[in-house]
Amino acid sequence: MKRLLAVVDMQKDFIDGALGTKEAEAIVPAVRERIKEYLTAGDEVVFTLDTHEKDYMETMEGRKLPVPHCIRGTEGWELDSCLKDMPGKRFEKHTFGSMELAAYIKAGGYDRIELIGLCTDICVISNAMVIKAEVPETEICVRAGCCAGVTPKSHENALNAMKMCHIDVI
Template sequence: MKHLIVVDMQNDFVSGSLGSKAAEAIVPAVCEKIKRYKAEGGKIAMTLDTHFKDYLETPEGKKLPVEHCIKGTEGWQPAAQVAEAIDGCAEVFEKSTFGSVELAKYLSETAKAGDEIELCGLCTDICVVSNALLIKAFCPECEVIVDAKACAGVTEESHRAALVTMASCQCRIDNF
């Protein structure tokens, strides 16, 4: 079985308060990947970075004092093209931190040895790497894959460094 994990493809990370041209540029690749997985009968899960009005008082908010992905706001919603591509066909995991233990546990219960678990989305150097390493720990017999061209980092340098880190941890990096 193949599993696709779409990480934090939300308005605030694509075009909003923490958006970038690099993030906008991967939207078509992510949407194409979603459509392909749906057509081939793969399983799709999506993470949503989820914060609340007190974000700036949280430990993360003190280190990154930019309000983003406040639950219920437009910035928290998946980017329109991504939401359209998914069209309700994904397990959704809200998370208040970089990696989702809930997602990793879900995969450990649903994925079987030899399954492929592919990640795409934002940001390579924060949430993608965190989720990839959690998944690798919870599902050591699965192949964890990251598509470099369907991910973007805060900077190109940190994107590449995260890809190298994931490769060092035995994740397969495609299109690097």
């Protein structure tokens, strides 16, 4: 079985920076362990990086979420310190979901895709849905204990929405 682990936006600004939460901080050890399990099994791991430029506040997202974050080249844009040296292809994305990641997955012929990371209710769900649209017959799952949302309630709402779209929540 060909598996891929997609680690979504485990960046400093979402963990303990501009948009960090205690729930995001709490999942870091579990995320690290899950990555190690995939690597030990010889499976592929990829990372997404939310990536904004200095003009963030002039973008649609900046107007709707006026908190500069994940500005390319800043400390907040970096993967968490315990993850940044881990091997795996990086996908910079300038919006919630990565079309580049979805195309990569489609071309890779994977049997199972697992998503973990931040934020469940924005970028995890967006990437899960984009991937589901690209490879509708591929098993896609989200590991709830390795994700955190903007709030615990929005995290649960996103997990329930993904279940309704045939994305397994484990």
